[in-house]
Amino acid sequence: MTHEGSDGLFVDAEVRRGTFTLSVAFAAAPGQVVGVLGPNGAGKSTLLSALAGLTPVATGRIVLDGQVIDDAGTGAFVEAARRPVGFVFQNYRLFPHLSVAENVAFSPRARGRGRRAAKSAADRWLDRLGLTGLADRKPGDLSGGQAQRVALARALAGDPALLLLDEPLSALDARTRLDVQIELRRHLSEFTGPCLLVTHDPLEALVLADRVLVLEEGRIVQEGTPAQAARRPATEYVARLVGLNLYAGRADGPAVELSGGGAFVIPDHGQQGEVLVAVRPSAVVVSSQRPQASSARNTWPAQIAGLTLLADRVRLDLEGQPSALVDVTPAAVAELSLSPGSQVWLTVKATDLEVYTRGPGQRG
Amino acid sequence: MDIVGRPSRLTARERASRSARGGGSRSAPAPLLAPALVAVAFLVLPLIALIIRAPWARLGPVLSGSDATQALQLSLLTASAATAISLVIGVPLAWILARGSFPGQRLLRALVTLPLVLPPVVGGVALLLAFGRDGLVGRYLDSWFGLTIPFTPLAVVMAETFVAMPFLIITVEGALRSADQGFEEAAATLGATRMTVFRRVTVPMIAPSLGAGAVLCWARALGEFGATITFAGSFPGRTETMPISVYYALETDPDAAIALSLVLLLVSVVVLVSLRDRWLRGGSVP
Numbered sequence: 350m351t352h353e354g355s356d357g358l359f360v361d362a363e364v365r366r367g368t369f370t371l372s373v374a375f376a377a378a379p380g381q382v383v384g385v386l387g388p389n390g391a392g393k394s395t396l397l398s399a400l401a402g403l404t405p406v407a408t409g410r411i412v413l414d415g416q417v418i419d420d421a422g423t424g425a426f427v428e429a430a431r432r433p434v435g436f437v438f439q440n441y442r443l444f445p446h447l448s449v450a451e452n453v454a455f456s457p458r459a460r461g462r463g464r465r466a467a468k469s470a471a472d473r474w475l476d477r478l479g480l481t482g483l484a485d486r487k488p489g490d491l492s493g494g495q496a497q498r499v500a501l502a503r504a505l506a507g508d509p510a511l512l513l514l515d516e517p518l519s520a521l522d523a524r525t526r527l528d529v530q531i532e533l534r535r536h537l538s539e540f541t542g543p544c545l546l547v548t549h550d551p552l553e554a555l556v557l558a559d560r561v562l563v564l565e566e567g568r569i570v571q572e573g574t575p576a577q578a579a580r581r582p583a584t585e586y587v588a589r590l591v592g593l594n595l596y597a598g599r600a601d602g603p604a605v606e607l608s609g610g611g612a613f614v615i616p617d618h619g620q621q622g623e624v625l626v627a628v629r630p631s632a633v634v635v636s637s638q639r640p641q642a643s644s645a646r647n648t649w650p651a652q653i654a655g656l657t658l659l660a661d662r663v664r665l666d667l668e669g670q671p672s673a674l675v676d677v678t679p680a681a682v683a684e685l686s687l688s689p690g691s692q693v694w695l696t697v698k699a700t701d702l703e704v705y706t707r708g709p710g711q712r713g
Numbered sequence: 714m715d716i717v718g719r720p721s722r723l724t725a726r727e728r729a730s731r732s733a734r735g736g737g738s739r740s741a742p743a744p745l746l747a748p749a750l751v752a753v754a755f756l757v758l759p760l761i762a763l764i765i766r767a768p769w770a771r772l773g774p775v776l777s778g779s780d781a782t783q784a785l786q787l788s789l790l791t792a793s794a795a796t797a798i799s800l801v802i803g804v805p806l807a808w809i810l811a812r813g814s815f816p817g818q819r820l821l822r823a824l825v826t827l828p829l830v831l832p833p834v835v836g837g838v839a840l841l842l843a844f845g846r847d848g849l850v851g852r853y854l855d856s857w858f859g860l861t862i863p864f865t866p867l868a869v870v871m872a873e874t875f876v877a878m879p880f881l882i883i884t885v886e887g888a889l890r891s892a893d894q895g896f897e898e899a900a901a902t903l904g905a906t907r908m909t910v911f912r913r914v915t916v917p918m919i920a921p922s923l924g925a926g927a928v929l930c931w932a933r934a935l936g937e938f939g940a941t942i943t944f945a946g947s948f949p950g951r952t953e954t955m956p957i958s959v960y961y962a963l964e965t966d967p968d969a970a971i972a973l974s975l976v977l978l979l980v981s982v983v984v985l986v987s988l989r990d991r992w993l994r995g996g997s998v999p
Contacts, residue, residue, distance in 0.1 A: 438898075
């Protein structure tokens with residue numbers, strides 16, 4: 350991990366916007382892509398806005414490559430225009446009155462390069478991103494995927510030390526999104542500075558980010574690799590994002606008393622006190638009769654509150670102690686004649702229950 | 714008594730129109746129709762009279778009479794100068810009114826737009842009191858620089874600017890308010906100073922409103938009468954603009970007055986056409 354004096358981004362600050370307060374502390378190493386996940390209103394855009402210098406921090410500081418760019422303590426503040434930051438906005442914000450080439454040349458030009466130097470810098474980026482053929486077009490004549498590339502080229506042409514992307518793929522339709530995602534991954538891997546990518550699509554974070562930072566209500570609730578987040582979600586929100594059932598509880602030996610009601614017996618999990626238990630919806634077995642009791646299994650009754658068809662399976666929303674989301678095959682729905690209101694029994698093997706404590710950086 | 718009302722007759726055209734638009738009859742209620750027609754007649758008849766009474770045969774000679782040409786030249790020149798000055802000082806003020814936040818901002822906006830509703834003659838009197846030989850500022854201009862403003866072409870330009878600049882300011886201010894500031898933020902993150910943002914992003918993006926405001930300002934300056942005659946007088950060739958010339962010609966040479974009026978009418982039509990997208994679209998103004 351980076352520390353304040355070294356290269357990379359170091360943030361320990363509070364940012365206020367009206368009554369909302371964002372309070373974060375994290376570091377991002379050069380070349381690292383940090384996916385910033387979170388529900389609407391969690392403070393993702395506020396974070397980017399503070400890093401870009403569009404909103405000053407209320408307390409704390411931001412250090413980029415060893416240089417303080419914002420420090421509420423000393424009052425030091427580097428204006429947005431003087432920060433080496435590239436920003437790809439959610440709807441790209443390409444200047445509609447300028448051509449693609451002029452958009453990309455905007456930053457070198459604004460940062461004091463001559464007309465010709467700016468143009469050649471723009472040409473290089475247009476070439477790198479495969480946009481040369483579109484140089485004379487206006488942004489209004491571009492497809493979503495093209496506009497996304499132009500926005501990236503425009504941000505990179507200013508030679509930034511930090512790259513910020515605010516939901517770069519959200520304006521695209523599902524089909525182009527996949528192509529652009531693969532392309533974006535390649536370009537991001539070539540960028541040498543730290544990069545923050547805001548998204549609310551967990552898949553996007555998994556594909557594009559080296560690390561994820563989950564924000565909720567202005568705080569970091571989870572930080573780690575995408576794989577860690579996917580296996581051991583720290584909050585209900587993250588669990589829902591990665592499609593897991595998550596229960597908070599108290600472990601006392603093999604017994605885990607769940608705070609929302611119900612209990613699991615999980616031998617050899619090695620935790621004590623406050624724990625989280627995660628389980629995949631497909632790991633839970635549904636049966637219409639009470640199954641044979643077994644020490645390696647947890648069994649409890651539940652009632653079906655709803656059914657949703659998801660591609661090749663049916664997701665059951667079950668109310669019980671505890672409640673759960675369970676995936677079954679459409680055939681199973683027919684065989685067990687499942688419908689809202691049906692009483693069923695749920696079974697899950699102890700080995701399918703992931704027990705862990707909130708790790709470091711998993712506040713909330 | 715019949716339960717069903719008696720049928721009237723619908724023409725095929727009316728049937729087609731109603732089925733296209735839906736919603737039953739849309740013809741105007743009779744009590745609205747008559748007053749509306751009176752209003753149309755009232756607005757259009759004078760223009761028709763002007764066109765009918767115009768000395769079409771002698772139009773060339775009348776207009777090329779030295780007074781008329783001089784007045785036309787002076788009007789075009791002073792209106793253009795007033796517009797240029799308004800652009801140079803009015804656009805920055807519009808920016809400050811739209812984007813700034815300082816105490817007294819609302820009062821300032823009210824003051825700036827006051828000339829829109831102020832009788833122009835009052836504007837002329839006020840200008841005299843400020844820039845006249847004994848005026849607040851004028852007396853120093855006179856005693857220190859020997860500069861006398863009233864009754865000069867400069868006074869014409871000042872009177873026109875005073876009356877016309879608010880049209881530009883409110884148009885541009887409105888555009889600045891409704892402009893998407895996201896683009897300006899984007900420009901800032903790309904390294905543009907605030908002046909560069911203004912020059913390369915803000916101004917180009919409000920260009921249509923800027924153009925409309927300038928045309929409106931120019932048209933108002935061209936037609937200015939009250940403030941001009943009060944502050945600048947009516948010296949042929951120096952301060953006698955088209956509207957003033959029309960007013961005097963009506964007594965001495967009515968044909969010339971009509972001809973000059975036709976020219977001003979033509980200019981107005983051109984202005985209206987150039988603004989048609991903004992003002993004649995019907996319904997809401999963008």
